[in-house]
Amino acid sequence: MNKGRKHRRGGRNRHKGKAGGGGEAAEEPEAEVEEGAGGPTVEETAAAAAEAVDAASNAAQVAASAGVSLQQSQPARTETKPKAKAPSTKTADRLTDDPGVTEGLMLPEERAFVVKNSDIMGRYLVAARDLEPGEVIICEEPLVVGPSQAFKPFCLGCYQRIEDDGRPAFRCERCGWPLCGRACRGAGAAGGHSAAECSAWAAAGLRGRGPPAPLAYQAVMALRCLLLRDARPDAWRRLSQMESHNEIRRKLPELWRHNQAVVVERIREDWKMADRFTEDEIHTVCGILEVNSFEVGQHGTRALFPTAFLLAHDCVPNTSHSDDTDDFSLTVRAAHAIKRGQPITLSYAYTLQGTLKRREHLRESKFFDCACARCADATELGTQVSALKCPKCPRGFLLSSAPLDAHAPWRCGGAAACGFVLDAHSVRLLVDRINEELETVDANDVRALEAFLKKYRNVLHSHHYLALSAKHSLAQLYGKAQGYTIHELSDELLARKRDICRELVRVFDVLEPGLTRLRGICLYELHAPLLILATRGFEARAIAPKELAARLQEVVACLEEAARILALEPDTSTEGIMGQAAADALLRMRDWHRAVDAL
Numbered sequence: 001m002n003k004g005r006k007h008r009r010g011g012r013n014r015h016k017g018k019a020g021g022g023g024e025a026a027e028e029p030e031a032e033v034e035e036g037a038g039g040p041t042v043e044e045t046a047a048a049a050a051e052a053v054d055a056a057s058n059a060a061q062v063a064a065s066a067g068v069s070l071q072q073s074q075p076a077r078t079e080t081k082p083k084a085k086a087p088s089t090k091t092a093d094r095l096t097d098d099p100g101v102t103e104g105l106m107l108p109e110e111r112a113f114v115v116k117n118s119d120i121m122g123r124y125l126v127a128a129r130d131l132e133p134g135e136v137i138i139c140e141e142p143l144v145v146g147p148s149q150a151f152k153p154f155c156l157g158c159y160q161r162i163e164d165d166g167r168p169a170f171r172c173e174r175c176g177w178p179l180c181g182r183a184c185r186g187a188g189a190a191g192g193h194s195a196a197e198c199s200a201w202a203a204a205g206l207r208g209r210g211p212p213a214p215l216a217y218q219a220v221m222a223l224r225c226l227l228l229r230d231a232r233p234d235a236w237r238r239l240s241q242m243e244s245h246n247e248i249r250r251k252l253p254e255l256w257r258h259n260q261a262v263v264v265e266r267i268r269e270d271w272k273m274a275d276r277f278t279e280d281e282i283h284t285v286c287g288i289l290e291v292n293s294f295e296v297g298q299h300g301t302r303a304l305f306p307t308a309f310l311l312a313h314d315c316v317p318n319t320s321h322s323d324d325t326d327d328f329s330l331t332v333r334a335a336h337a338i339k340r341g342q343p344i345t346l347s348y349a350y351t352l353q354g355t356l357k358r359r360e361h362l363r364e365s366k367f368f369d370c371a372c373a374r375c376a377d378a379t380e381l382g383t384q385v386s387a388l389k390c391p392k393c394p395r396g397f398l399l400s401s402a403p404l405d406a407h408a409p410w411r412c413g414g415a416a417a418c419g420f421v422l423d424a425h426s427v428r429l430l431v432d433r434i435n436e437e438l439e440t441v442d443a444n445d446v447r448a449l450e451a452f453l454k455k456y457r458n459v460l461h462s463h464h465y466l467a468l469s470a471k472h473s474l475a476q477l478y479g480k481a482q483g484y485t486i487h488e489l490s491d492e493l494l495a496r497k498r499d500i501c502r503e504l505v506r507v508f509d510v511l512e513p514g515l516t517r518l519r520g521i522c523l524y525e526l527h528a529p530l531l532i533l534a535t536r537g538f539e540a541r542a543i544a545p546k547e548l549a550a551r552l553q554e555v556v557a558c559l560e561e562a563a564r565i566l567a568l569e570p571d572t573s574t575e576g577i578m579g580q581a582a583a584d585a586l587l588r589m590r591d592w593h594r595a596v597d598a599l
């Protein structure tokens with residue numbers, strides 16, 4: 001304990017040297033409680049504060065570096081058309097009559113789920129008992145792993161990037177495919193460049209040819225699936241049970257032609273496997289991949305899993321999932337309490353997008369029309385993430401008059417409504433144009449992002465998903481970007497970071513509720529400005545110890561929730577590392593909070 005206090009004093013000095021903006025505002029306040037009188041001194045609390053602030057600074061760095069991986073493990077994307085009318089998870093369901101689906105996965109009494117079947121959704125999972133927040137529902141290894149759709153040259157063994165100038169450093173001695181090196185840990189492994197794949201290409205005479213065309217990588221995953229038939233019949237049997245939506249996809253000429261040229265002909269003609277795999281078999285595997293695969297890892301890889309593919313979609317999912325970066329195993333957990341009999345869901349779409357975009361993505365890549373509670377509500381459960389400001393009146397907002405119909409007009413509604421109507425086509429054009437503009441903004445440019453928000457403040461609701469997207473970047477940049485490190489931020493900019501984080505957390509509470517990565521990371525981001533503002537206020541004697549204690553309580557609450565959420569992530573993932581940092585910061589904060597409370 002004593003050792004800890006000494007250490008904190010050291011931290012204080014470090015902080016003093018760095019204090020930005022206010023310069024000497026970091027002067028230590030005079031002691032108001034006698035040292036040794038039973039409670040901590042103000043000096044000690046200030047020293048503890050300094051260390052906690054330093055930790056917050058590091059925290060901001062960790063948090064900032066984690067942002068990019070937020071969308072991992074969303075099922076992969078593609079294109080196409082609707083199936084039937086969507087979810088209604090309330091239909092008269094029946095237990096699946098196909099025991100092969102879950103056979104051998106877990107003892108029935110241990111299982112958190114049962115498989116049901118509905119006319120609308122096909123098979124889906126339902127909680128077999130009440131599930132606790134954070135409870136593991138599925139933990140499994142992939143049936144097959146491989147590259148996602150478009151790709152630059154990378155090692156088929158371990159998936160790291162390799163030279164892309166057409167002269168890779170190393171080629172597999174047997175089949176000639178570029179790999180990272182002779183000692184690649186994925187060479188010969190089932191989840192990497194397997195013996196079956198190597199033999200197939202060796203037999204096709206690939207070795208004598210030049211480097212594979214970039215498009216060739218798009219056929220690798222389909223080939224890996226097809227090779228399971230002989231190499232791992234059990235895995236092939238599970239994969240064959242997955243939905244391919246062939247009947248819908250066949251009617252989509254662009255998609256079908258693309259797969260024919262890039263995958264079917266590559267495998268049958270270029271790789272000389274026409275006698276092994278029919279065109280139909282290959283198209284079916286393409287469909288299975290489009291509908292069921294998850295993005296995994298950090299290098300553009302995807303995977304099929306034996307059970308997780310059965311999870312139905314909901315735009316407000318009740319699970320969160322993460323994959324292990326080493327072996328790509330997937331863990332699906334309850335994000336919050338799930339009652340026995342409730343469907344277990346995940347989101348196939350990016351939750352921070354508006355209904356028009358999400359439904360378009362689901363229709364084109366998963367071949368169904370979502371009609372979940374969020375999609376059916378123009379306000380998106382009160383979050384207003386699609387709302388536009390009315391151009392005709394000062395306080396109204398435009399919302400779709402019928403959100404399940406993409407062509408329905410948008411109307412200025414609510415108490416302050418003027419009734420102005422805009423057709424759906426114009427809304428789409430407007431939002432697409434603003435989206436394009438946002439995409440041209442450098443994601444690391446604080447000023448440009450702020451300018452974007454200012455420019456559209458009279459067009460987009462402050463919670464519109466495009467505004468939230470810019471704010472999401474800003475939440476990470478404030479505290480990390482050059483010229484905006486946490487100690488450099490003025491009180492005003494710290495307050496800006498705090499307000500943005502609070503706004504994001506409020507939206508995530510509705511759209512990604514419970515133990516979800518987005519919430520965890522954002523709460524972690526939020527603790528830093530809260531802490532530093534409180535510290536500065538205290539050091540400047542602008543706030544009294546009582547108020548400081550109240551503010552620190554909020555910091556502790558943020559860290560507790562962030563640590564709880566991020567502890568569920570794999571230890572070596574960026575989020576897992578952030579979770580550990582949150583737990584460490586929490587220990588320091590609790591000390592300090594107790595000290596301040598005792599003043």
Ligand SMILES: C[S@@+](CC[C@H](N)C(=O)[O-])C[C@H]1O[C@@H](n2cnc3c(N)ncnc32)[C@H](O)[C@@H]1O
Binds near residue numbers: 123
């Ligand atoms: C990954 S699969 C899920 C398993 C699938 N139900 C089965 O029986 O193989 C995705 C497909 O399930 C159906 N699906 C999933 N969630 C749905 C939802 N909320 N509404 C309608 N269909 C859904 C769609 O056909 C979608 O293409």
